[in-house]
Amino acid sequence: MKRWRCVAWVAVAGILAAGLGGCQTGSDSGGGAAKGTTGGSVGQPAGKRYKVGVSIPAADHGWTAGVKYWADQATKLYPNIDWIIEDAKEPGEQIADLENLQTQGVDALVILATESAPITPIAKKLHEAGILIVNVDRGFTEPVADIFIEGDNKAFGRKSAEFIVEKLGGRGKIVVLEGIPSTVNTDRVEAAKEVFAANPGIQIVAQQSGMWNREKAEKVMQDILVGQPQIDAIWASDDDMALGVENALKAAGRDKNIWILGGAGMKDIVKRVMDKDPLYPANITYPPSMIAVGIMNAAGVLQIGRDEAKKFMPRHVKLDVELITPENAKDFYFPDSIY
Numbered sequence: 070m071k072r073w074r075c076v077a078w079v080a081v082a083g084i085l086a087a088g089l090g091g092c093q094t095g096s097d098s099g100g101g102a103a104k105g106t107t108g109g110s111v112g113q114p115a116g117k118r119y120k121v122g123v124s125i126p127a128a129d130h131g132w133t134a135g136v137k138y139w140a141d142q143a144t145k146l147y148p149n150i151d152w153i154i155e156d157a158k159e160p161g162e163q164i165a166d167l168e169n170l171q172t173q174g175v176d177a178l179v180i181l182a183t184e185s186a187p188i189t190p191i192a193k194k195l196h197e198a199g200i201l202i203v204n205v206d207r208g209f210t211e212p213v214a215d216i217f218i219e220g221d222n223k224a225f226g227r228k229s230a231e232f233i234v235e236k237l238g239g240r241g242k243i244v245v246l247e248g249i250p251s252t253v254n255t256d257r258v259e260a261a262k263e264v265f266a267a268n269p270g271i272q273i274v275a276q277q278s279g280m281w282n283r284e285k286a287e288k289v290m291q292d293i294l295v296g297q298p299q300i301d302a303i304w305a306s307d308d309d310m311a312l313g314v315e316n317a318l319k320a321a322g323r324d325k326n327i328w329i330l331g332g333a334g335m336k337d338i339v340k341r342v343m344d345k346d347p348l349y350p351a352n353i354t355y356p357p358s359m360i361a362v363g364i365m366n367a368a369g370v371l372q373i374g375r376d377e378a379k380k381f382m383p384r385h386v387k388l389d390v391e392l393i394t395p396e397n398a399k400d401f402y403f404p405d406s407i408y
Contacts, residue, residue, distance in 0.1 A: 119150045119176045132307070132357050153170060168191065177203065188209065202216075203366055206359060208252035216370070217386070225390045230263075244276070281306075286313030311332075314329050328347060353391070
């Protein structure tokens with residue numbers, strides 16, 4: 070979304086101004102390399118040519134497809150760096166990718182973990198080997214990253230839950246759908262449940278994981294609907310899951326008196342919020358473009374030098390999230406967006 074992109078790029082503007090004046094931008098001969106390939110071009114400034122790996126989840130749903138798109142776009146800004154982009158379907162594959170990137174001699178790694186816990190040990194090992202680690206979105210379970218960039222997932226959970234409570238007038242039966250085991254999911258769910266717990270008129274009648282996946286969320290919701298004759302709202306915590314929930318509701322003929330709150334600002338959902346679709350009264354921002362912030366930070370630190378970069382670079386960057394309603398949805402709707 071437009072405002073989020075501005076926040077993301079501003080986060081590293083100081084580094085770009087301080088040390089990246091020699092970079093060529095907008096070149097088609099640079100990054101955005103496919104899995105297992107490298108990018109780069111002639112004309113880079115004198116000195117060491119860096120190699121950076123970008124390890125992300127496979128594009129198995131809309132948000133991660135957006136991550137891949139923004140990774141490709143950001144690496145093009147630095148044709149004087151060799152980029153290797155790897156995507157993985159599950160933690161075992163991502164661990165193998167990271168080990169392979171180490172053997173290729175990368176100077177830095179930008180990692181968006183498939184899952185937090187299983188990726189932490191390999192990230193720690195690579196950090197101890199002297200590789201710069203920039204962690205994006207799904208945090209490690211230990212503070213092993215040199216830089217950690219995330220959206221404010223506690224605010225995501227809190228703001229979305231507060232909207233549900235207010236819209237239900239403090240009373241109603243709801244379903245909670247969790248995502249992939251990660252710090253992102255934990256922060257969102259715990260913050261939301263704190264709000265629900267503070268409002269005893271709100272009853273959570275079912276809580277399961279849809280793994281931020283449309284098909285899995287649809288199947289989970291089908292099973293929940295069988296056992297729950299009354300549901301007022303679904304806290305889906307992700308727009309792909311929200312669409313899966315919608316499919317289940319329609320198949321069961323129960324899409325008239327239940328509404329859904331997903332999240333992440335998928336353009337199709339934002340349009341429906343803007344159009345006042347009763348199924349989607351609101352949404353929450355959470356842009357996949359944050360991977361670009363991680364890539365730009367990695368490039369900046371390498372080209373300035375780690376010691377010098379420490380003077381400017383915070384170790385932890387947290388990006389705010391916003392509630393999208395029919396009143397402001399036009400500010401977050403961009404039909405040409407990848408997500």
